[in-house]
Amino acid sequence: MRHITSITDLSLTEIDQLIETAQDIIEHPVKYRDLCRYKKLATLFFEPSTRTRLSFEAAMYELGGQVLGFSEANSSSAAKGESVADTIRTVCCYADIIAMRHPKEGAPTVASQVASVPIINAGDGGHNHPTQTLTDLLTIKMEKGHLDNLTVGLCGDLKFGRTVHSLITAMCRYPGIRFVLISPEELKVPSYVKIPLKEGQVPYSQTTDLMSVMPELDILYMTRVQRERFFNEADYIRLKDSYILTPEKLQSAKDDLRILHPLPRVNEISTAIDADPRAVYFKQALYGKYIRMALILMLLEVKA
Amino acid sequence: MNIDSINNGIVIDHIKAGQAMKIYDFLELDKLDCAVAIIKNATSNKQGKKDIIKIDSQLDVDLNALGYIDPSITINIIVDGVRVKKYHPELPLTITNIIRCKNPRCITSTEQELPHVFKLTNREKDEYRCIYCESRASI
Numbered sequence: 001m002r003h004i005t006s007i008t009d010l011s012l013t014e015i016d017q018l019i020e021t022a023q024d025i026i027e028h029p030v031k032y033r034d035l036c037r038y039k040k041l042a043t044l045f046f047e048p049s050t051r052t053r054l055s056f057e058a059a060m061y062e063l064g065g066q067v068l069g070f071s072e073a074n075s076s077s078a079a080k081g082e083s084v085a086d087t088i089r090t091v092c093c094y095a096d097i098i099a100m101r102h103p104k105e106g107a108p109t110v111a112s113q114v115a116s117v118p119i120i121n122a123g124d125g126g127h128n129h130p131t132q133t134l135t136d137l138l139t140i141k142m143e144k145g146h147l148d149n150l151t152v153g154l155c156g157d158l159k160f161g162r163t164v165h166s167l168i169t170a171m172c173r174y175p176g177i178r179f180v181l182i183s184p185e186e187l188k189v190p191s192y193v194k195i196p197l198k199e200g201q202v203p204y205s206q207t208t209d210l211m212s213v214m215p216e217l218d219i220l221y222m223t224r225v226q227r228e229r230f231f232n233e234a235d236y237i238r239l240k241d242s243y244i245l246t247p248e249k250l251q252s253a254k255d256d257l258r259i260l261h262p263l264p265r266v267n268e269i270s271t272a273i274d275a276d277p278r279a280v281y282f283k284q285a286l287y288g289k290y291i292r293m294a295l296i297l298m299l300l301e302v303k304a
Numbered sequence: 305m306n307i308d309s310i311n312n313g314i315v316i317d318h319i320k321a322g323q324a325m326k327i328y329d330f331l332e333l334d335k336l337d338c339a340v341a342i343i344k345n346a347t348s349n350k351q352g353k354k355d356i357i358k359i360d361s362q363l364d365v366d367l368n369a370l371g372y373i374d375p376s377i378t379i380n381i382i383v384d385g386v387r388v389k390k391y392h393p394e395l396p397l398t399i400t401n402i403i404r405c406k407n408p409r410c411i412t413s414t415e416q417e418l419p420h421v422f423k424l425t426n427r428e429k430d431e432y433r434c435i436y437c438e439s440r441a442s443i
Contacts (some may be wrong), residue, residue, distance in 0.1 A: 012429055079316045083415050104411040106436020110418060192438060 002299065003112035003119040005166055007130040009168045010017070014298070015137060015170065021294035022138050022287070024304070029062070032058065035302050036065030042095035043069035044087065045122070046078055046102040051285050052122050052264055056099045059292040063302075068095060082142040085114045088094065092116045097299055099131075099292075104227075118299040126226075131295065132262050134164035135288035140219060142287060143258045149176030151216050155243050156223035156268060158183040163262040164223055165193045172202040179204035180213045184242045187225070210243055212250045220245075220271055222261045222281075246270045253278070260284055309358070313338070315380040316357040316370070321345055323374050324355035330402070336361060368393040369402050371431075372430065372441075375409060397424050399432065403441050410437035 004010065008017070041060040045053050046280035047072065055097050057067045070076045073091040084102065088111040091098055093222060098115065099107055108128075123129040124134070127198070141147055152171060154164050158181055171177050181189050181195065181204060188206065197204050207213055214220075225240045244267060261281040262268060273279050297304070318325060324342050335342050338361035348354035367379050369391035379390040404420045405412045412418050412434070422432040422441045432441035 083417065084411065085415075102411070103409075104414055105407065106434065107408045107440075109436050110411055110415070124411075125437075127409075192433075193441065283409040 001116075001118055002132050003108070003115065003121075004295065004299070005108040005112055005119065005121040005124075006128045007133045007166045012173050013086045017299060018134060018291060018294045019138050019141050021297065021304075022290040023142070024276060025290050029071045031304050032063055032297075033127040034064040035297060035304060036060060036063035036300065039063075039065040039300060039302075040094065040105065041065055041067050041069075041296065042091045042098045043067060043071075043122075044098060044100040044102075045069065045071045046076070046100070047055050047123070048072055048105070049101055049123070049267040050291040051288060052101060052129075053099075054129075055285070055288040056120075056122065056292050058289050059296055063296060064290070065096075065294055065296075084110045086116050088119070090210050098246070099211060120139060120295065120299065123162065127165075129162045129166055129262075131197040131288070131292055132163045133170050134295065135284060136163070136221070136260060136262070137194070138168050138291045139260055139280060139284040140258070144218065144256075145281075147171070148174040150218040151178045151180060151220065152219045153182055153210075153213060153217040154189075154221045154223070155210055155245075157187045157225045158189040159187040159221070159241075160226055161223040164189070164221070167221065168193055169196050171222045172196050172200050177202055180217065182208070182210050182213065182243070184208060184239055210245075211249060211252070213250065215254065217253065217257055218261045220253070220257060222259060222265075224261075224266055224268055235261070241267070244268055244270065245273060247272050247276070250276065250278070253257060270292070309431065310382045311385050312362060313358065313360045313382050314363060314367070315381060315382060316359075316367075317354070317378040318348065319355040319357065319377050321353035321355055321373050323353070324357055326373060327357060327370060327377075330370070331365060333357070333359065333365065339435060366399075367397060368396045369399050371395045372399060372402070372432065374428065395424055395430060398422065398435075403432075405434040405437065405439055406410050406442065407434065407437050407439040410434060410439060412436060 043053050047226050061296050082148050096116045099120040099122045103126040104126050105127035107124050112119045227236050257278045259279045341358040343356040345353045380387050400419050400421045419433045423435050425431050425433045
């Protein structure tokens, strides 16, 4: 039995296998529809979510399994002060696999120390979000056909954006990757996230100007400046509109650029871009379901 | 003073001058009933000045954790008035409940019963990170 609390819990080979399985699910959904019959997934969301929770639940239903859980901490015993460890020990009595989101960093690690069923980290504060990263990787693979030799622009909140941190960690393991980090000074990538870049000698540049780097990009990964990550409301208001992607800004972009966003979007991508074939963020949400199906199968050790 | 003055205990030698109280606090030596001597600014051939701590009792703690505070120190174990062991503390792979995670977003900030565990992530830089949130340790 194993747990996935960080994208680094998976080897490059395993990531490639998950992507292959997800692609096979997309092509042959019928083959997979009963593989998790009589299995139960618990979705424990101590923090609200739309896509992650629903995509996990849809993934389990499409595998023929069933789902139980809660969608906010207030509707669980966490509201009465129950510890993460005790909640997990209890849920292990009822479920075969657990996907959990928690506002505190490292909560899934605590869960994995006591769990008797596999734990999947579905986001822990600003720390890790491995299934989003798998979703991003599948999206890039589906849209570009490969995961190597790409110039990847990451734009917006690169300090608190956990999806960005995990994506950097995962993608710098592929050859020929170059990162362009686009953010205001206050929201730059933390030094510990740059460690794999430096160790792997992955080329990267940092800028505050999105327009100047737009023509270079194969992938533009936009992020939201997240209100819930700021202790100070004034800082949030000052930084929230740092980068807004508009059709004008896309004029200098490559024709085969792909724009990703983990969603939810607030106003950082103009809705006028939604119809542009380069915008793939809603397809990305769909790919999220398929890669989670592949991950559930892997952790439950179910083979097609 | 020399180490012969202790019968059964520990002498922590070659502490960087001025660091003795940090180690005293770290090991919670104030809670011991036995004799504890702190010698500050003793003359040292190697270091110029050094601090020394003498504890007239064996301690049930992992003294290797001291390597995190000051890797230059020497630990001498005294049994029946004789030095039976002398060593430099090695940086331990993990340290538990010795330093606390200061990241307010870490799960340890709300779940008081969790042990504060740090893992050695870079031996050259003496770098430890919280096993939960990966924040860098600071004393």
